[in-house]
Amino acid sequence: MSEVKRRDKNSKKPKGSSISRPDDERQNHTEFRLKTHWKYIAYVLTVVFTAAAIYLKVVYTEPRVATFAHADRQYQKQHVTIVCSDDYKRDTFTECKPKFCGRVVMDGIVTSEEVDHLLGVAKMGLSYGGSNGGASILDLHSGALSKGDKFISIYSAFPGGEGFKEEDFKIYRTVKNKIQQAIGDHFKVPLHALHLTKPTFFSRMNTSEAKNIHDEYWHPHVDRQTYGSFHYTSLLYLSTFNKDFTGGRFIFTDNGTETAVEPRAGRVSFFTSGSENVHFVEKLKSGVRYAITVSFTCDPEKAISDPDVV
Ligand SMILES: O=C(O)CCC(=O)C(=O)O
Ligand SMILES: [Fe+2]
Structure with missing residues (x-):
């Protein structure tokens, strides 16, 4: 080699x-x-x-927010069915308690005349009070009105003879009946089994810094826990997102995902009130937001009669 x-x-x-x-x-x-x-x-x-x-x-x-109902669109009926929480299991109101749960937005129920009238009533009523913080309410059943950092009675706040007129309550009742009909139709509940409950109230939100817990509308919550008697919550918006105010969208939260309903004047949004529908209102960034909460129960003992002149 x-x-x-x-x-x-x-x-x-x-x-x-x-x-x-x-x-x-x-x-x-x-x-x-x-x-x-x-x-x-x-x-x-x-x-x-x-x-x-x-x-x-x-x-x-921040979690991406899907939009369920845009403010610049009109929906005859936008809806989604979701699985109910166990919150209704012990309820005995078989005709009325949710057989299925969901979220619905309808823009064609309330007329613009009714919206204008109710907005006028909300502005007039709330002008007698108003919270120091960002959220004021006027409860149509009890007459409770936010004032400073507490509540007063609107009926004692009105100087003699002024205040709500029969016409105001008539329009409220007409609107409430239309919403009740829509909820009954959608959730297949006979109207005789579905009752108006308290609180039912006008709300006004603005950008003022919160002064007490009542002003902090941006915390996720369940209406049935917050208000007790609710089975179905409805909201009638009296002002419009990105026109009258910015921020202030209504948000459903589902295990980290968020779904927004953008308020639009005349828009009715309703949903089952249990923990399948955890929600909050985003902090306002500008402007003023008006809405009415109209709530329904299946429990006849928690029913209230329609608000009327006192
Ligand atoms: O004003 C809204 O859009 C919702 C308010 C709300 O969640 C409530 O009052 O419980
Ligand atoms: Fe709520």
Whole structure:
């Protein structure tokens, strides 16, 4: 065998050899490996940083809000059926308690004349009081009106003879009956089994800083827990998102996902009041937002009669 082969075996470069250059090759190979190594490290770092950036973005950005009803569109009926919570299990009101649960938005129930009239009533009534913080209510059953950081009775606040007129209550009743009909039709509840309950109230929200818990409308809550007797909640909006105010969307929250109803004057939004419908109102960013909450119960003992002149 040749010397070359033996040298290969020993893999030692012979002194002064000018032929084959295994050391150069090894050096080239090492350089190549180093370059590949650094490329690999750079690649791994890029992947790690990209993954971390995506993770942080997903974790720390606000949840994406899907819009169930846009303010600049009109819906004859936008609805979704959802699984009911266990909240109704112990209820005995078989004709009325939700057989299925859901969320509904309808824009064609209340006329613009009715909306204008009720907005006038809300502004007039609330002008006698008003919370120091961002949320004021005027309860049509009890007459409770936010004033400063407490509540007063609207009936004692009206100077002699002024106040709500029969016409105001007539329009409220007409609107309430239309909403009750829509809820009964949708949730297949006979009207005789569905009763108006308290509180039923005008609300006004603005950007003032909250002064007490009543002003903090932006906390997720369940109406049945907050108000006790509710089976079906409805809201009639008297002003419009992105026209009369910004922020202030109504948000349903479902395990980290959020679904918005954008208020629109004349829009009726109704839903079953149990923990299948956790919701809140976003903080207002500008303007003033007016709405009426009209609530219904299946419990005849929690029924109230229609508000009327006192
Ligand atoms: O005004 C609204 O859109 C909803 C208010 C609300 O959730 C409530 O009063 O319980
Ligand atoms: Fe609520």
